[in-house]
Amino acid sequence: GQQLNQSPQSMFIQEGEDVSMNCTSSSIFNTWLWYKQDPGEGPVLLIALYKAGELTSNGRLTAQFGTTRKDSFLNISASIPSDVGIYFCAGPHGSGNTGKLIFGQGTTLQVKP
Amino acid sequence: EAGVTQSPTHLIKTRGQQVTLRCSPISGHTSVYWYQQALGLGLQFLLWYDEGEERNRGNFPPRFSGRQFPNYSSELNVNALELEDSALYLCASSTGTSGPLTKNIQYFGAGTRLSVL
Numbered sequence: 001g002q003q004l005n006q007s008p009q010s011m012f013i014q015e016g017e018d019v020s021m022n023c024t025s026s027s028i029f030n031t032w033l034w035y036k037q038d039p040g041e042g043p044v045l046l047i048a049l050y051k052a053g054e055l056t057s058n059g060r061l062t063a064q065f066g067t068t069r070k071d072s073f074l075n076i077s078a079s080i081p082s083d084v085g086i087y088f089c090a091g092p093h094g095s096g097n098t099g100k101l102i103f104g105q106g107t108t109l110q111v112k113p
Numbered sequence: 114e115a116g117v118t119q120s121p122t123h124l125i126k127t128r129g130q131q132v133t134l135r136c137s138p139i140s141g142h143t144s145v146y147w148y149q150q151a152l153g154l155g156l157q158f159l160l161w162y163d164e165g166e167e168r169n170r171g172n173f174p175p176r177f178s179g180r181q182f183p184n185y186s187s188e189l190n191v192n193a194l195e196l197e198d199s200a201l202y203l204c205a206s207s208t209g210t211s212g213p214l215t216k217n218i219q220y221f222g223a224g225t226r227l228s229v230l
Contacts, residue, residue: 100161
């Protein structure tokens with residue numbers, strides 16, 4: 001079945017550093033979503049991508065839809081302590097509307113002030 | 114505008130008991146989705162309801178069930194609780210099943226933390 005593999009699994013960085021994480025799949029996805037989950041909260045949508053090659057920014061966050069449709073990247077510039085959390089990539093399962101999102105395992109980000 | 118609201122926030126049950134979790138979608142959203150987030154297992158799709166009907170179901174046993182009410186709120190029921198049902202149960206909502214892709218973005222609530230002892 002469809003799976004999303006995220007890397008790295010975790011990152012421990014210094015405040016002010018840039019962060020890069022990625023998500024890959026053996027299957028094609030037509031939509032890529034990036035969510036962030038804070039402890040004790042539900043995932044919050046950060047960026048949605050709909051076209052291969054698309055590059056979209058949301059403040060210090062930038063995400064790209066890979067040209068092969070099998071990968072996506074999320075970059076965070078000039079990290080701050082509130083960037084701490086788990087970042088998930090997700091995409092819709094199947095070619096039709098199944099309602100089901102497939103999630104990666106998440107990248108846990110820790111920022112040292 | 115209020116987001117997706119879930120109740121209760123925390124719940125402790127014992128093996129064999131039954132539990133009902135509740136979800137109110139964002140105003141104007143007609144689709145509700147349920148996910149299970151067990152420790153170390155990521156988010157797993159449970160159920161999708163739209164316009165009162167169950168549209169899709171994940172790979173979970175029949176003791177996981179639910180329903181959607183005319184006001185689009187939803188309940189998730191779990192019977193005969195097992196220890197491995199301990200997890201964060203997340204509800205999400207979206208505007209519908211057709212139209213531009215942007216209308217199917219799922220917005221999540223804060224979840225219900227279920228502990229089965």
